[in-house]
Amino acid sequence: MTWDESFERRLPLIYGVVAIVIVVIAVFFLPSGPEQRLQQLLADRQYREAKALLDREAERAMRTERGWADAIEVNIQLGKVDTFGPLVGDALTTWAESDWPREYKTEIVDALGTFEERVDWAEAEFDHTPTLQGFTFLVGAMQGRGNTRREGEFLQRGIDLGLANLTHVERLAYITAAEGDAEAAIRLLTQVVETSPKPPPQARLSLFSLMVENGQAVAAVDLAVRTGLDPNDTASRGAYIFALREELRDSVHEIIGAL
Amino acid sequence: MKKLVLSFLLVLVLTPSVAAETLKRHVLALYNGSDERSIKDTRLHLMLETPFNHLGYILDYREMSAGLPDAEALRRYAGVVSWIEADVVVEEDYFRRANEAMDAGVKWIVFGDIGASRDSRAHSEYDGFLRRLGLVDTGDYITVTYDSTYDVLNRDYFGFEAQLSDVLPGYPVFVAAGNGEETLLSVQSPRMAQSAVLAAVTEQGGYMASGFAMKFVEDLQRTLWLLDPFLYLERVMDKDPWPVPDTTTLSGRRIYFSHIDGDGWVNASQAEPGQVSAEVIQHQVIEAYPDLPVSVGLVAGDIVYDEVYAPLVERTARDIFALPQVEVASHTMTHPFLWTELVDYDRQAELDDIAARALAESQLARLDTKQKTVLGDPWRFYSANPYHVDEEIAGALAVTNRLAPAGKTVQLYLWSGDTSPGPVELAAAREAGVLNMNGGDTRLDGEYPSYTYVAPLTRTVGTERQVYAVNSNENTYTNLWRGPFYGQYLLEETWQRTGAPFRLRPMNLYYHMYAGERFGSLQALTHHLDIARSTEVAPVAASLYPRIVGGFFETRVEQRGGLSWSVRDYGHLGTLRFDGVADTTQPNYAASRGVIGHRYDQSSLYLALDTSQSTAKVVLDDAPSAVLSLRQSRWKVSGADLGQCRFSAVLQGFGRPELELWAPEGEYRFALTQAGGAVSQGTARSENGVLSIDTDITSFDPITVTVRCAELEP
Numbered sequence: 001m002t003w004d005e006s007f008e009r010r011l012p013l014i015y016g017v018v019a020i021v022i023v024v025i026a027v028f029f030l031p032s033g034p035e036q037r038l039q040q041l042l043a044d045r046q047y048r049e050a051k052a053l054l055d056r057e058a059e060r061a062m063r064t065e066r067g068w069a070d071a072i073e074v075n076i077q078l079g080k081v082d083t084f085g086p087l088v089g090d091a092l093t094t095w096a097e098s099d100w101p102r103e104y105k106t107e108i109v110d111a112l113g114t115f116e117e118r119v120d121w122a123e124a125e126f127d128h129t130p131t132l133q134g135f136t137f138l139v140g141a142m143q144g145r146g147n148t149r150r151e152g153e154f155l156q157r158g159i160d161l162g163l164a165n166l167t168h169v170e171r172l173a174y175i176t177a178a179e180g181d182a183e184a185a186i187r188l189l190t191q192v193v194e195t196s197p198k199p200p201p202q203a204r205l206s207l208f209s210l211m212v213e214n215g216q217a218v219a220a221v222d223l224a225v226r227t228g229l230d231p232n233d234t235a236s237r238g239a240y241i242f243a244l245r246e247e248l249r250d251s252v253h254e255i256i257g258a259l
Numbered sequence: 260m261k262k263l264v265l266s267f268l269l270v271l272v273l274t275p276s277v278a279a280e281t282l283k284r285h286v287l288a289l290y291n292g293s294d295e296r297s298i299k300d301t302r303l304h305l306m307l308e309t310p311f312n313h314l315g316y317i318l319d320y321r322e323m324s325a326g327l328p329d330a331e332a333l334r335r336y337a338g339v340v341s342w343i344e345a346d347v348v349v350e351e352d353y354f355r356r357a358n359e360a361m362d363a364g365v366k367w368i369v370f371g372d373i374g375a376s377r378d379s380r381a382h383s384e385y386d387g388f389l390r391r392l393g394l395v396d397t398g399d400y401i402t403v404t405y406d407s408t409y410d411v412l413n414r415d416y417f418g419f420e421a422q423l424s425d426v427l428p429g430y431p432v433f434v435a436a437g438n439g440e441e442t443l444l445s446v447q448s449p450r451m452a453q454s455a456v457l458a459a460v461t462e463q464g465g466y467m468a469s470g471f472a473m474k475f476v477e478d479l480q481r482t483l484w485l486l487d488p489f490l491y492l493e494r495v496m497d498k499d500p501w502p503v504p505d506t507t508t509l510s511g512r513r514i515y516f517s518h519i520d521g522d523g524w525v526n527a528s529q530a531e532p533g534q535v536s537a538e539v540i541q542h543q544v545i546e547a548y549p550d551l552p553v554s555v556g557l558v559a560g561d562i563v564y565d566e567v568y569a570p571l572v573e574r575t576a577r578d579i580f581a582l583p584q585v586e587v588a589s590h591t592m593t594h595p596f597l598w599t600e601l602v603d604y605d606r607q608a609e610l611d612d613i614a615a616r617a618l619a620e621s622q623l624a625r626l627d628t629k630q631k632t633v634l635g636d637p638w639r640f641y642s643a644n645p646y647h648v649d650e651e652i653a654g655a656l657a658v659t660n661r662l663a664p665a666g667k668t669v670q671l672y673l674w675s676g677d678t679s680p681g682p683v684e685l686a687a688a689r690e691a692g693v694l695n696m697n698g699g700d701t702r703l704d705g706e707y708p709s710y711t712y713v714a715p716l717t718r719t720v721g722t723e724r725q726v727y728a729v730n731s732n733e734n735t736y737t738n739l740w741r742g743p744f745y746g747q748y749l750l751e752e753t754w755q756r757t758g759a760p761f762r763l764r765p766m767n768l769y770y771h772m773y774a775g776e777r778f779g780s781l782q783a784l785t786h787h788l789d790i791a792r793s794t795e796v797a798p799v800a801a802s803l804y805p806r807i808v809g810g811f812f813e814t815r816v817e818q819r820g821g822l823s824w825s826v827r828d829y830g831h832l833g834t835l836r837f838d839g840v841a842d843t844t845q846p847n848y849a850a851s852r853g854v855i856g857h858r859y860d861q862s863s864l865y866l867a868l869d870t871s872q873s874t875a876k877v878v879l880d881d882a883p884s885a886v887l888s889l890r891q892s893r894w895k896v897s898g899a900d901l902g903q904c905r906f907s908a909v910l911q912g913f914g915r916p917e918l919e920l921w922a923p924e925g926e927y928r929f930a931l932t933q934a935g936g937a938v939s940q941g942t943a944r945s946e947n948g949v950l951s952i953d954t955d956i957t958s959f960d961p962i963t964v965t966v967r968c969a970e971l972e973p
């Protein structure tokens with residue numbers, strides 16, 4: 001018997017094995033009857049029927065990730081807050097690698113969360129996926145709480161991630177200045193004053209004052225002159241005068257030389 | 260005998276003789292018209308009017324450039340409050356008049372800038388003005404604040420919704436005048452010799468520096484109070500306990516009401532295929548809760564201008580209006596979205612807007628849907644005819660009245676769209692004999708976590724008043740009806756937070772007819788209806804609320820003695836509230852008139868007034884009373900006759916009466932007589948001083964209740 005003949009004789013058996021494998025795969029990986037039915041009902045917006053199916057055959061209908069997501073969607077469409085809240089909570093654990101449970105959680109927290117719940121979830125989300133929206137919300141929340149240490153941490157992360165604007169840099173500068181880290185504050189304020197098309201007076205004055213107080217009088221005057229002193233800005237003028245009067249007595253020759 | 264006469268004379272001399280004095284409730288509110296274009300945009304309206312209202316005060320707005328009223332007019336105010344942020348320089352005469360007013364007992368409260376110029380410091384009147392507020396102006400302003408630290412920080416007043424930050428905004432350097440002031444907040448800095456006072460209170464007024472009362476957190480896009488404005492204003496106004504007209508409570512219970520704007524009446528319902536939204540709302544929301552009243556506002560244009568659906572709207576409107584728990588209301592004729600454009604109406608401008616929108620829509624139609632931007636609202640939903648106030652109000656009322664069953668007419672006109680009617684529209688509604696309401700969008704929840712989002716009672720428009728709805732509708736909870744549609748579940752938090760730790764507002768379930776489209780919105784509605792059903796509330800028709808608010812503004816209080824007042828013109832306002840009295844304090848019913856009950860709740864004493872009378876005499880003392888009086892009732896109680904061993908009154912409301920009386924221990928007989936003469940009798944025992952009368956009677960008509968001690972003959 002040639003190999004071909006032998007193969008032909010075994011062909012029905014091979015077909016049978018392949019068929020069995022396909023069936024096994026289908027049983028384990030394709031949606032079950034209830035899952036398919038759930039998908040169909042959801043597509044047809046037959047939410048009540050879908051809910052009835054879930055009540056009857058939850059385990060089979062929610063056997064896969066898709067089934068879970070469909071079950072949550074059905075409950076959301078029906079406004080069953082008591083049901084979809086815990087379901088999403090369970091999905092966050094069960095399908096921890098997937099994004100959709102997080103998206104549902106975000107929707108629910110945005111719609112129904114207390115302020116504290118919003119902050120807690122925003123922190124968790126920011127750790128997972130930092131976004132501009134999460135960054136600004138958390139910075140604002142920490143500012144509202146008066147928690148400048150945490151606010152400073154988020155600002156620094158936002159700057160590192162490229163999410164922050166110059167207002168955030170300025171704010172971090174004031175926080176670091178209030179904490180006594182003059183060097184960091186000077187660095188941050190310099191960035192604000194040097195790059196902002198119209199630096200805020202408080203930033204220019206704070207930078208000037210910090211530089212003078214930290215032995216950088218000549219550089220302070222140079223920066224102030226270069227970034228434009230406004231002679232009509234009386235409030236600023238007072239601060240400059242204060243700084244000059246208090247700090248520059250010993251440096252006057254240096255400054256004159258610099259100017 | 261001689262001793263007796265002497266004792267009598269001594270008592271006469273020592274007894275404080277208080278001449279009848281009308282308590283001043285109006286506060287002059289000065290705003291900067293160049294910075295804040297209309298009253299509804301002012302900081303005073305958005306931030307301070309709510310706490311002032313809560314404390315019983317009425318704000319009268321005045322633009323600062325108009326100057327102060329004359330001395331006599333100024334003295335009629337309980338206080339003057341200004342909140343300006345630069346750009347206003349007041350004249351020397353302003354400070355002179357202010358000083359005279361303060362010396363005459365008018366409290367002066369400054370939020371933000373004083374309004375002084377650089378030259379003001381040279382003038383004695385300015386100096387005197389500041390000294391009366393406990394301040395001296397050094398002329399300095401601190402811009403660099405990284406080395407500023409708090410010197411005095413009274414945590415009773417600060418850290419209310421947001422905490423003060425270590426990073427301070429700039430501040431003017433006012434130092435303490437040593438004029439008996441209490442400094443609530445001050446800062447020190449190596450840049451100044453003395454601490455700068457940022458918040459102070461004196462006997463003559465108060466000062467609150469800019470940037471330290473509240474803060475707009477830009478990253479949150481939310482405003483939060485640093486200061487407790489309720490406590491601060493109460494402290495500055497410094498009034499002994501007095502009967503504050505209260506709009507939250509009726510018959511000892513928190514008021515509940517509900518109203519529907521008729522938008523989306525015939526929208527197809529996803530929740531009940533084959534039905535329109537109005538039918539779903541009728542069956543699943545209104546008819547399912549006959550114990551909870553609702554006022555339904557029809558858009559009359561749905562009948563006048565919509566030829567296709569008019570018959571369906573008419574049929575469903577008749578069905579809904581015929582339900583006994585439904586009050587008939589109007590939600591305009593053409594449904595204006597932009598009332599502000601109708602104040603100085605220009606038909607051609609409206610037609611131009613319609614044309615521009617049509618063009619924009621045709622252009623947008625070619626774009627990919629994701630790129631589409633949402634066009635703003637048109638001026639009106641039905642714009643085939645030019646706008647006219649008569650059609651909009653009287654016309655809408657006439658159309659709606661035709662659909663109402665015998666015995667019912669439109670009671671309430673519900674503003675649409677931007678809810679910013681002009682004085683002509685408000686006057687037209689008043690002249691048509693209906694109450695008006697809507698606007699305000701009050702929320703106090705996780706998304707709007709501040710009392711700054713609790714609107715005041717009304718908006719002043721010329722000489723008219725627009726009454727704000729108590730709570731926001733589902734629109735603001737559902738991203739303007741784009742979903743999630745279950746969003747109005749969050750209303751529960753606003754109900755909780757405006758009910759405790761002090762009762763600031765009633766409970767208002769406010770929604771649109773299109774809420775019947777979705778399961779989610781329906782679930783949110785029934786969730787709140789279930790809360791209202793299971794909570795101790797006094798459910799009323801929505802039109803009663805603006806009537807009560809009207810009573811708030813009209814009520815006049817005269818002090819007759821230390822704990823005695825005469826109260827007039829309260830109209831439908833059924834409750835007076837005393838804050839800061841002991842929980843043993845209660846009315847002396849024998850000496851009072853028009854007071855039918857009392858209840859102590861969350862550190863306030865609520866007195867129930869008999870609104871069938873136009874004046875009341877209130878006398879308080881600490882002695883328990885043997886008179887039967889109202890503790891609380893689900894139904895409104897009026898026409899009451901109180902006495903020892905007897906109580907009778909007329910009750911009207913929704914659901915079961917659920918009546919509780921203060922009554923000495925013992926057995927009582929009661930009888931409830933319905934309009935047709937049917938009598939329901941029973942007996943009940945007073946336990947711990949409270950007599951509960953619980954019956955299965957439900958009636959939409961008034962019933963009479965009589966209670967007697969059991970041992971007395973009937």
